[in-house]
Amino acid sequence: MAETIIGLAGNPNCGKTTLFNELTGSNGYVGNWPGVTVEKKQAAWRANRDVTFVDLPGIYSLSPYTPEEVVSRDYVVRERPDALINLVDVTNLERNLYLTTQLLEAGRPVVVGLNMCDLLKERGDVVDAAKLSEMLGVPVVEVSALRNTNLDELVNKAVAAGRAGRVQPGARCFSPEVEEALGKIAGIIASSCDAELSRWYSIKVFERDAEAIKALALTKAQLAEAEKVIKAVESARDDDAESIITSERYDWIAGVMEACVRKAPKKLSMSERIDRVVTNRVLGLPIFAVVMVLVYYIAVSTVGTWGTDWANDGVFGDGWLWNPADQAAFETATEEYDAGFYGDKIDGFLAAAEEAGIATDDVSAAVETLAEDPEDADAQAALSAFVAEAEAAGVTATDVPMHDGDGNFIDSNDEVVTRIDAEGNPVLADGQELAVIDTVTAADFEQAVAAQESAPALEDYGSFVPSIPSVIEGWLAAAGASEFVSALVLDGIVAGVGAVLGFIPQMLVLFVMLCFLEDCGYMSRVAFVMDRVFRRFGLSGKSFIPMLISSGCGVPGVMATKTIENEKDRRMTAMLTTMIPCGAKTPIIALVMGVLIGGSDAWWVAPMFYFLGLAAIIVSALMLKKTRMFAGDPAPFVMELPDYHFPTLKSWWLHVWERISAYLKKATTIIFAASVVVWFLLEFGFANWAGGNGAFGFLSLMDGAPEYYTDYSLLAIVGNAIAWIFAPLGADSWQAAAASINALIAKENLVSTFGVIYGIGDATENSVTMWSGFAGMFTDASGILHVGAMCAFVAFNMLDAPCFAAIGTIRRQMDSPKWFWFAIGYQCVFAWVVGLIINQLWELFALGNFGVWTVVAFVLLAAMVFQIARPMPKDETADEKILSSLSESAA
Amino acid sequence: MATLRDVKVGESCSVARLAGTGALKRRIMDMGLTKGTRVYVRKVAPLGDPIELTVRGYELSIRKEEAASVEVTDVHRGEA
Secondary structure, three states: OOOOEEEEEOOOOOOHHHHHHHHHOOOEEEOOOOOOOOOOOEEEOOOOOOEEEEEEEOOOOOOOHHEEEEEEHHHHHHHHHOEEEEEEEHHHHEEEEHHHHHHHHHEEEEEEEEEEEEHHHOOOOOHHHHHHHHHHHOOEOOEEEOEEEOOOHHHHHHHHHHHHHHOOOOOOOOHHHHHHHHHHHHHHOOOOOHHHHHHHHHHHHHOEEEEHHHHHOOOOHHHHHHHHHHHHHHHOOOHHHHHHHHHHHHHHHHHHHHHHHEEOOOOHHHHHHHHHOOOOOOOHHHHHHHHHHHHHHHHHHOOHHHHHHHHHHHHHHHHHOOOHHHHHHHHHHHHHHOOOOOHHHHHHHHHHHOOOOOOOOHHHHHHHHHOOOOHHHHHHHHHHHHHHHHHHHOOOEEEOOEEEEOOEEEOOOEEEEEEOOOOOEEEEOOOOOEEEEEEEEHHHHHHHHHHOOOOOOOOHHHOOOOHHHHHHHHHHHOOOOOOOHHHHHHHHHHHHHHHHHHOOHHHHHHHHHHHHHHHHHHHHHHHHHHHHHHHHHOHHHHHHHHHHOOOHHHHHHHHHHOOOOOHHHHHHHHHHHHHOOOOHHHHHHHHHHHHHHHHOOOOOHHHHHHHHHHHHHHHHHHHHOOOOOOOOOOOOOEEEOOOOOOOOHHHHHHHHHHHHHHHHHHHHHHHHHHHHHHHHHHHHEEEEOOOOOEEEHHHHHOOOOOOOHHHEEEEHHHHHHHHHHHHOOOOOOOHHHOOOHOOOOOOHHHHHHHHHOOOOOOOOOOOOOHHHHHHHHHHOOOOOOOOHHHHHHHHHHHOOOHHHHHHHHHHHHOOOOHHHHHHHHHHHHHHHHHHHHHHHHHHHHHOOOHHHHHHHHHHHHHHHHHHHHOOOOOOOOOOOEEOOOOHHHOO | EEHHHHHOEEEEEEEEEEEEEHHHHHHHHHHOOOOEEEEEEEEEOOOOOOOOEEEEEEEEEEEEHHHHHHEEEEEEEEOO
């Protein structure tokens, strides 16, 4: 049996997605229609794989104005599916039938499904389906997509109609004068079009729809004749042809409503009562704020973050404990252990012994061995020998400084000492006292070494689940894989996959909430409430949600743009939303604040960076909306506010799953490939260190490779090659470039990269050593810290292309190479320009330095101001879709 | 002539004519605001714009700017 293709068409909110999922089990292909970010879904029928459904976007009309509508009508008229199912929401029959009248003209067999009949009955209204079928001239089936009632009948009728291939003539819904004119036009164009599409094209010619009739390639004579017919009707009616057609459709529908529908007396529905409160003039904004705070709180600060931490630190980190009681016990034990300051005691005593002239190399090694294996006889012997020697010499360490978990010195008030000198010694303010351990004796030392072994470890707990990398590591070791293969698999591949999967828990939490808001009808109200604010910047009221989410993570933030109907708003929001600092960028903020004010405790610090992000978005939106790519058809905000209803668990979950699986399928490849490439750049290089032979290879396994070998990696070479790009920003070192590249894997890598490059190992953004290392990069030979350069560098990394995970999501969202590269390119260029302006202005005003780049910065600044301030360019293409006279299309 | 923008919350009116052209006009008509349609202005958003209408038995939101292109007659208080 040949394949039968059935298009599903209907208004937004008519239950079409539920129908599609019910029919196909949602295992379909989800992509975008070519060239637009409109979702395209296609899948086979569960009951018969020979029947394929194509889910058209939810639309109100087949006008030439929106991408959704153009995609739909091109599909119906050009791809010619075997049949169309038009799903109609009976609770809103009048407006739904408007699309039906247009589908009937498209020359395809149509079957109408009346959905939500149960809701209608609750209201007490009655629809006469038989009468409706008679008036429309096509089969009408009463169904419930939600309860899976009569769906098989609906599809079987459509399949039968499709296989019969007979197109019903459909309703004649226009007035006699217009029908007569359409008849004349049909005669004029008869030689140019297929008989099945004669009515469709007659109406399109009558409407002067340029895009639709382009395919006909009518001659000048035909057009002139048709134009005469149209003009005659227009002057008789004193209205334009397009309006005449639209009005008459609704007039005819009014007649159908009268004949087929009996309405019960109107009561105030539940939905109306809810809406009275929710979009109330006074309560509307507070309720909106509460909903948003709740979404943010659950998705970003609590449940979502727990999910991400669990996935990143547990499943792909050190393993995790499934029993919360064990987890609590582990945390208490860790705290107790930290309070012993064993590490400080050991270091302090060893230093004192060395001062006393006792060699400590052997014992240092022994201490490390004993931490792993307390039974090691050789190490025990070395330890006892050392202790005996130290005791004999009477070594006692005094005033041993204490360190916190980040390796910082702390003062007597338990506060971090925020300044250190070049040798790494603490610099104390007046009245500040270093926290010290008064004395450490040999016995204390021995005890500290013994205590090390009791350091709490996750795997000692019963509910320990090892992490995926460690399991794979075990397999690799068991299989005898070489060190190189292990590194490739673990650091390259597993880490890349982990980067993708780590976001899943948070996305799940987020989409459970967003899909609820969308399905229950509140999302439209968000747009209703916020439109006033966002449209000033050329964005939609719904842009607010992606930005809010992006403050937690850009990946779900970009995904959340799916809820924006207007394509331009959607693209613009997807491009800009990652400029809001996400969770991974907060370590960078902490680092800068450490340098500037010695800590990130000041309350105004974090908001300032969010403000920077927000300002960047607003400035970008104002500039972009005047560019060719975003100008053009104005986006009218004429939007349905659907009734509130509680989504069923099943449709809710399907909706969530659809979003997440789309991310998994489409975003993973780019994240994965990019992570492996950066890993390769970081780990491979030339052995050019003192005594190296200059050969190319896997650095960490080469003879004599220093512990921090990044200086010799390919990444350093690439960094050097592109360092000139950063020179005008004041950071002309390869380290800055390399760190920016590495930050693409995950933004927090910016901090750890500096740790590696400067050989301060695993110092964190809260370490004072890291602050001074970072400041050192922007300090010149005369000791001046170039604050402008530092801020420029940070601003660049905040605003440029996001991490690979978010980049992959943007690609998936845009689904168009042109738009994808435009988005990434814009982000990088904009970030660079902002960095340039910050650096040059600071250099000029703080140091009085003036140069070519200062001029460039001022020119770019002026260009930005001009682009924002200039009036909206006139758009000449807006009305080409409907011609004012048909003769234009012949020209 | 009065436009839909001038109609107050709680009043209803009839559409007399649609000014403007192109996408906006077509969109307004596609949503059911055609000549002769009764429109009830249900409410206004918390920030004063857009407004919410009841038309052809459903709720439609439209910006005041766009409502200004809809000329109306027969304005009086109450639904219908």
